[in-house]
Amino acid sequence: MRNLLPFFTRIPVKGDFERVKNELWALPLLAPLTSALATLVLYLKLPLSNVLALLSLYLTIGLLHLDGLADWADGVMVKGDRERKIKAMKDLNTGIAGIFAVVMVLFLQVYSLPFLPFYALYLAELNSKFAMLFALATKKPLGRGLGAYFMEGMNGRQLAIGTVLYLLLLLPIVYIEPLSLASLLGLLAGAYVVHLSLENFSGLNGDCIGAVAEITRAGALLGMAVVWQVI
Template identity: 65%
Template sequence: MRNLLSFLTRIPVRGDFERVREELWVFPLVSVVTSLPPMVILYFGIPLANLLALLTLYSIIGLLHLDGLADWADGVMVKGPREVKVKAMKDVNTGIAGVFAVTAVILIQLHSLSLAPFYSIFLAELNSKFAMLLGIGTRKPLGRGLGYYFMEGMNGRQLVYGTVLYLVLYAIPILYDPRAILGILGIIPGVYAIKISLENFGGINGDCLGAIAEITRAGTLLIIAVILNL
C-alpha cells in the first residue's frame, strides 16, 4: 500500500509509481489512512469539528482531485461536440462551472459533516476510493495519460479483490452502528459521475477520476446526513 499512499496522498512515504497499477485493488484500504485523523476530530466533537476535519482530510489527500473536478465540470457544462468538451476539460483556465462545482462539493461536505455520525467520513472516503476503482475498471481511457496508465494494469482479478476488500471494510462500521449501511447508497453518485464522463468525453482520464472521487465523497456524506435527519 505504500506505493498507493505516495501517489494518492501527501503523506511523505517513498513508493514506486511503476508498481501502483499492480496494487489498484488496494484503493479501498487507503481510505482507512486518509479518514482516520478527521474521524478522530469528529469523534471528540471539538469546536468547528466539521471544518477542522475537512481541512485535515484535504491536507492528507491534497487538492488534486478538486482540481480534476473543476476541469471535469468545465468540460461537462460546455456546449458542443465531444471534441469541444474534451478541449474545455483540458484547458488550464478554470471556468465558472469548475468554480461552482468545487464550491458546491466543499459546502456539501462541510454542512453534512455537522449532521452525520463521526464515522461517516470513513464511509465517504471508502466509497470515494472504490468509485475511483470502478472508474478505472471501465477500461475506457481518454488519451494516454494517467487514466490510460492505470487501466493498462486493471483486470478482473484486481476488480474482484478490490470489491471484496471494500465490502469487508464497509462491514466494520456496520457492526458499530447498523445505520451505517445507508452510506452504501453513496456509491450511486460515483457511478453516475462515471456515466456522465463516458457520455460526455467517451472515456475517463485523471480529471474524471478526481471528479468521481470528490462527487462520491460529497454524495455519500449528503445522503447519510439527509436520511439520518429525516
Template identity: 70%
Template sequence: MRNLTPFLTRIPIKGDFEKAREEVWAFPLVAVITSLLPTLILYFKLPRGNLLGVLALYFTIGLLHLDGLADWADGIMVKGDREGKIKAMKDVNTGIAGIFAVVVVLLVQVYSLEGAPFYSMYLGELNSKYAMLLALATKKPLGRGLGAYFMEGMNRKNMVIGTALYVLLMIPVLALYPKAIVSLLGLAIGAYTIHISLKNFGGLNGDCIGAVAEITRAGTLLIIGTF
C-alpha cells in the same frame, strides 16, 4: 499499497510510481489512512469539527482530485460536440463551472458533517476510493495520461480483491451502526458520475476519475447527514 499511498496522499513516504498501478486493488485500504484524521476530529467532537474534518481530509489527500473536478465540470458544462468538451476539460484555465463545482462540493461536505456520525468521513472515503476503482474498471481511457496508466493495471483479479476489501471494511461499521447502510447510495452517485463522463467525453481520464472521487464522497456525506 506502499507504492500507491504516496500518489493518493501527501504522506511523505517513498514509493515506486511504476509499480503503483499494480496496487489498484488497495484503493479501499487507502481510505482507512485518508479518513483517519477527520474521523478522530469528529469522534472527539472538536469545535467546528465539520470544517476541521474537511480541512484535515485535504491536508491528507491534497487537492489533485479537486483540480480534476474543476476541469471535469468545465468540460461537462460546455455546449457542443465531444471534441469541444474534451478541449474545455483540458484547458489549463479554470472556468466558472469548475469554480462553482469545487465550491459546491466543499460546502456540501462541510454542511453534511455538521452533527453527522463520527464514521461519516470513513464511509465517504471508502465509497470515494471504491468508485475510483469502478471508474478504472470501465477500461475506457481518454488519452494517455494518469487515467490510462492506472487502467492498464486494472484486471479482474484486482477488481475482485478491491471489492472484497471494500465489503470487509464496510461490514464492521454496518454491524455496529445498521443505519449506515444508506451510505451505499453514495456509490450510485459515483456510478452516475462515471456514466455522465462516458456520455460526454467517450472515456475517462485523470480529471474524470478525480471528479468521481470528489462527487462520490460529497454525495455519501450528504446522504448520511440527511438520514
C-alpha cells in the same frame, strides 16, 4: 499498498511508480489512513470540527481530485461536440462551472458532517476510494495520461480483491449501525459521474477519476445526513 501512498495522498513516503497500476486493488485500504486525522477531529468534537475535519482530510489527500473535479465540470457543462468538451476540460483556466462544482462539493461535505457520527467521513472516504477503483475498471481511457496508465493494470482480479476489501471494511460498521448503508448512495453518485464522462467524452481520464472521488464522497455524506435526519 505503500506504492499507492505517494500518488493518492500527501503522506511523505516513497513508492515505485511502476508498481502502482498493479496495486490498485488496495485503494479501499487507503480509506482508514486518509480519513484518520479527520475522524479524530470529529471524535474529539473540537470547535468547528466539521470545517477542521475537512481541512484535515485535504491536508492528507491533497487537492488533486478537487482540481480534477473543476476541470471535469468545465468539460461537461460546455456546449458543443466531444472535441470541444475535451478541450474545455484540458483548459488550464478554470471556468465558472468548475468553480461552482468545487464550492458545492465542499459545501455539501461541511454542511453534512454536523448531522453525522464521527466515523461518517471514514465511510465516505471508503466509498470514494472504491468508486475510483470501479471507474478505472471501466477500461475506457481518454488520452494517454495517468488515468490510462492505471487502467492498463486493471483487471477482474484487482477489482474482485478490491471489492472484497471494501466489503470487509464496510460491513462491520453496517453491522453496528445499519443506517451506515446510506453511504452507498455515494456510489450511485460516482456511477453517474462515470456515465456522464462516457456520454460527454467517450472515456475517462485523471480529471474524471478525480471527479468520481470527490462527488462520491460528498454524495455519501449527504445521503447519510438525509437518512440520519429522516429516520
